[in-house]
Structures are given as C-alpha cells and as structure tokens.
Amino acid sequence: MARAKARGSGSPPPPSGLVRSVDAFCEELLREAYQVGAGLKAKGSEAAIYRKWRSLFLPSAMARLPEGPARTRARLEEFLKVGYVDRAIAPWQDRRRNRLLAATVPWRGDRLPFFSASVHLAELPDREDRRELYGELAKVWRSVGQEEEGAWATFGEGVRALGYPDGRAACEALFHYRVPHLLRETRRFSASTEKLYGTLLGERADLEGIARAEVRIYDAGRMLRGTSWREHFPSRGVQPFLRRTLRDLGLPWGAFRPDLAVRPRKNPRAFCAPIRIPEEVYLVLRPVGGHDDYHTALHETGHALHFGLTDPALDPVFRRLGDASLTEGWAFVLDLLFLNRSFRRTLIPNAEFVRFFALTQLWMLRRYAGKIAYESRFFQDPLDPGLRDLYVRCQSRATLVRPDEQGNMGDRWRSDVDPWMYTAGYLRAWMFAGSFTQLLEERWGERWWSEPSAGAFLARLWGRGQHPEVEDLLEEFGLGPLSLRPLEGLLRRSVEG
Ligand SMILES: [Zn+2]
CATH class of the missing domain: 1.10.1370.30 (Neurolysin; domain 3)
Known part of the structure; x- marks a missing residue:
C-alpha cells in the first residue's frame, strides 16, 4: 500500500512501471470491493482509490504504452480508456451505492434494509403483499434517480472525450462485442x-x-x-x-x-x-x-x-x-x-x-x-x-x-x-x-x-x-x-x- 502511495501522483510512471501500477491499482480496488462485500468494512469509496491513482488515467499515460506485442498494448490501452471513464463516474457510483446501503423500506410497522427487502419480496406467499412491497422498493429506486442520471451523463461525456460517437460504439470497440x-x-x-x-x-x-x-x-x-x-x-x-x-x-x-x-x-x-x-x-x-x-x-x-x-x-x-x-x-x-x-x-x-x-x-x-x-x-x-x-x-x-x-x-x-x-x-x-x-x-x-x-x-x-x-x-x-x-x-x- 505504501509503495502504491509513493507513485500516486506526479509524472506518469515509466513503461514497465505502468503494468505494475495497473496491477497494484486493480489489487487495491478489488481489496476494497472484497472488504465491503464480505462485511469487513461498512462503507467503501472507489472514488478515493481512483483519486489516488489519477495519474494512471491521464491521456499522457495512454500515450506512453510500453513497447511489446500488439495484444499486450491493446489490453493496456483498453483498460486505461475504460478507467478514464470509470474514474469520472466513481463519485456518482459511490453516492448511489452508499445511499442504497443506507436506505430502508417501511414494512408491517418495521423498517427493512433495502437489500433485505428485495430478497424478502421473493419470500412473500401473498400476492397483494408482493404488489405492495414492490411499490415500496420502487420509491427507493426513484430516490437514486439523480445519481443515476449523473453517472450516465458523465459516462456519455467520457466516451465522447475518448473519440467514440456514443457508449455503444465505445463498448463494441473496447470489449470487442459484435x-x-x-x-x-x-x-x-x-x-x-x-x-x-x-x-x-x-x-x-x-x-x-x-x-x-x-x-x-x-x-x-x-x-x-x-x-x-x-x-x-x-x-x-x-x-x-x-x-x-x-x-x-x-x-x-x-x-x-x-x-x-x-x-x-x-x-x-x-x-x-x-x-x-x-x-x-x-x-x-x-x-x-x-x-x-x-x-x-x-x-x-x-x-x-x-x-x-x-x-x-x-x-x-x-x-x-x-x-x-x-x-x-x-x-x-x-x-x-x-x-x-x-x-x-x-x-x-x-x-x-x-x-x-x-x-x-x-x-x-x-x-x-x-x-x-x-x-x-x-x-x-x-x-x-x-x-x-x-x-x-x-x-x-x-x-x-x-x-x-x-x-x-x-x-x-x-x-x-x-x-x-x-x-x-x-x-x-x-x-x-x-x-x-x-x-x-x-x-x-x-x-x-x-x-x-x-x-x-x-x-x-x-x-x-x-x-x-x-x-x-x-x-x-x-x-x-x-x-x-x-x-x-x-x-x-x-x-x-
Ligand atoms: Zn460471474
């Protein structure tokens, strides 16, 4: 972690360092996802990790891909382009995720955490109950509408800045989807x-x-x-x-x-x-x-x-x-x-x-x-x-x-x-x-x-x-x-x- 911090800002790392940095960044992001998902940590912040590694996702990093086989360079370039957009979306995603984690749904005189309520819906034998709970869940979906709109607007701006006409063209090019x-x-x-x-x-x-x-x-x-x-x-x-x-x-x-x-x-x-x-x-x-x-x-x-x-x-x-x-x-x-x-x-x-x-x-x-x-x-x-x-x-x-x-x-x-x-x-x-x-x-x-x-x-x-x-x-x-x-x-x- 200390090693990662030392490289967190300043000029882009040298080519061989780029691969090491990408690997260390992914390690940090996945460790955070693991700790939050496994219940070892209450709240996560992907945006903070992207901020720390911001130099990775500057256009200058893309311009300095290491020499090597075409497939290696292509994989790195695709990763950096996706990361460039994801870095911009991360604050919206963090806010959305943390709001959903904190959201509760009123149910039979009690309040259920949003994620438990979604699971509970499948357990209800009575149809009227299901209809009602579904309606309560929808109120939570609507409550994060602003964050979703912000995230998708930022996504569109990001892919256009990379030179793609729209998100679909970007996905087809960067992930080879036909x-x-x-x-x-x-x-x-x-x-x-x-x-x-x-x-x-x-x-x-x-x-x-x-x-x-x-x-x-x-x-x-x-x-x-x-x-x-x-x-x-x-x-x-x-x-x-x-x-x-x-x-x-x-x-x-x-x-x-x-x-x-x-x-x-x-x-x-x-x-x-x-x-x-x-x-x-x-x-x-x-x-x-x-x-x-x-x-x-x-x-x-x-x-x-x-x-x-x-x-x-x-x-x-x-x-x-x-x-x-x-x-x-x-x-x-x-x-x-x-x-x-x-x-x-x-x-x-x-x-x-x-x-x-x-x-x-x-x-x-x-x-x-x-x-x-x-x-x-x-x-x-x-x-x-x-x-x-x-x-x-x-x-x-x-x-x-x-x-x-x-x-x-x-x-x-x-x-x-x-x-x-x-x-x-x-x-x-x-x-x-x-x-x-x-x-x-x-x-x-x-x-x-x-x-x-x-x-x-x-x-x-x-x-x-x-x-x-x-x-x-x-x-x-x-x-x-x-x-x-x-x-x-x-x-x-x-x-x-
Ligand atoms: Zn899977």
Whole structure:
C-alpha cells in the first residue's frame, strides 16, 4: 500500500512501471470491493482509490504504452480508456451505492434494509403483499434517480472525450462485442424457446394459483425461488458440496481462499475477488439454504479456479486484463453442471426440479436477450426519456411477464443496466460455455465432471489466464462461431432426459 502511495501522483510512471501500477491499482480496488462485500468494512469509496491513482488515467499515460506485442498494448490501452471513464463516474457510483446501503423500506410497522427487502419480496406467499412491497422498493429506486442520471451523463461525456460517437460504439470497440451478431442470435433463441418457456412458466404459475398470462413482475422472484426444494440444499452442505466437486475433478481445494464466515454486513450475493492473481483469490459465500446457494457457489468457484490456477509466470497483463466473457464462460461451464443429469442426481432426484431449474435458466437467458435488445439502444443515448417505456416493453416481451399495475417497473430503466454492456459479455460467456460443455461431453461423456483427466484439461486452460479471447478457444477446439444453439440443446435434453 505504501509503495502504491509513493507513485500516486506526479509524472506518469515509466513503461514497465505502468503494468505494475495497473496491477497494484486493480489489487487495491478489488481489496476494497472484497472488504465491503464480505462485511469487513461498512462503507467503501472507489472514488478515493481512483483519486489516488489519477495519474494512471491521464491521456499522457495512454500515450506512453510500453513497447511489446500488439495484444499486450491493446489490453493496456483498453483498460486505461475504460478507467478514464470509470474514474469520472466513481463519485456518482459511490453516492448511489452508499445511499442504497443506507436506505430502508417501511414494512408491517418495521423498517427493512433495502437489500433485505428485495430478497424478502421473493419470500412473500401473498400476492397483494408482493404488489405492495414492490411499490415500496420502487420509491427507493426513484430516490437514486439523480445519481443515476449523473453517472450516465458523465459516462456519455467520457466516451465522447475518448473519440467514440456514443457508449455503444465505445463498448463494441473496447470489449470487442459484435452487438448485431448478439442481437440476431438472441432473437433466434427467444423465438425458438418461446413454446418450451411458456409451458414451464405456466406449470409454475399454476402452482402459485396464477394464470400464466397474469403473471406480473412482482411474482417473478417468488416463482423462481424454488422454496419447495430447499431441504435438498441445506446451507451447511455448500462447502462439502464444493469440496466433493473439486475432488471428483481431481482439482486442488487450496487454489483459492473460501470465505464462509457469517458477518452481519456480508452481502448475500456470492462473489469472487481475485485480489492478487493467482496467490490471493477469495470465494465469498453466504449460504442461506436453497438451490441457488449451490448453483451460484459453482459459478463463483469457476471464477476462483480460473484465477487461482492462472500460471504465476504469465505476464501480469494477461493474468489480470482481458475478455471478461472468458472468465464468465469458465464460471458457466461449472454452473451448467446443474443441467447435467448424472451430476444433478447426486444432489436431488426429483424430476420436477429439472423442469423448474430449466425455467430459471430460460428466464435468465431470455431476460438477457431482452436486456441486449434494450441496452443496444440505451448505450446510444442513456439520457433519452423514451427509453423508460422501451425497457418495460423489451423485458415483458422477453420474459412473458407483465409489468406491475402502478407502472413502477419502468423506474429501473437506468439501474437494470450492466456497466459497459457487460450484458453482452454474459451472453458471449453462455455461448462459449454451451459449446465447451459439448466438447467435454464428447471427450469424457456425460460424467466428465468425475474424470480427473477432464479436470487436468481444464486446469491447463485456466493456466493461460486471460490471454485467450473466447473466440480463440472456440477456434482452437473447432467449436464453431459463438451461438446459443449448444446451450439450447443442453437445456432441451435436461428437460427431456
Ligand atoms: Zn460471474
């Protein structure tokens, strides 16, 4: 930390120092995110870290990229450009996050913290209660409208200062997203899965006593929560489950640091914090019981193994920076094991669970299809007020779920947006993971997850860190272009099998 401070201001560091500074900056930012998320620290300030490292994000730093291979220079340049914009947004983001952390919602004579209230919504069996609580949550979303507008206005100014006509063009250039291809492929997927999804949604709506065409946005969380299977997924079983999964694949438990400690302020959402790659990678979990604990734990373990088994001799640029679709893809390769019949039977034998789980996956994929349709427009002009209605239309059409009666759903039009079109990264990752799972099944059979040689194969690829892009690996293994067809096949087989 002291070393970082000494370099915090003054002239830009020399070329080799730039890479070290980027690595140290990322380490500091991730340590802060870990400490806040794990409940070790009450409040965070990313803006303070960006201020300390401001010299990294000056145009003069971009002008002094070190000599070296084109891919190294490109990764550094992309990182510095994204950081230039993120530094300007950070104060808005800090204010928004800290306001949400402090926000409470009145509920039955009590006040619930905003984040707990969002979780509580999915637990309410009574529809009227859900409608009412959803309305209370919407008041909090509206209360941070100013910070959201400020953040997106600053984003637009930042990308234009870098020479891009708008945010979408910047995301396409800096993250290599081929948005038209993703739009075509998600439209095809949505049309192709409409019938299956509608059937599964209808089955679930029946159980809740709601007509399928009447399902509303405030019902969705409850329908996807899967409370009836909770007994199969006790919270205390998460760690033994992960240990067993790694042992079956012949992979080391010590590749990362699991943090399962119970702390009152710990974020209920699981996450992986690769603070120093590969030596200090945290897997942060707060299991409460339910299939989602196990499913998200697998996803985050995919990230933790990818970073934790990265070759320490690799150029720090390729340990740290790169195509986020790749690490998301590795995370999905593990979490898609829930669609694998033999793997799933080790957890739960019930056939109805399969249909329920397929519904949750189709919901997510279709929601992201709706998100990319919306965000491809949003990023062109995030301040256009006409987008509010477009958000509701895109989400309702994709998920076949109606908005609430009071029109509160539209209040999320600026918050239900992933920074830098990360939505596109997730979609690329799902595509990659579907294709890669097919490869694993072809080579090792459906039970690839119990073959140490499959684990060793994955570990070798994880050793390459962030160097490859997902397209490089698809080409290397002859897996064809990015497509949702392989994943769609896995989903259909899981329901039929
Ligand atoms: Zn992830």
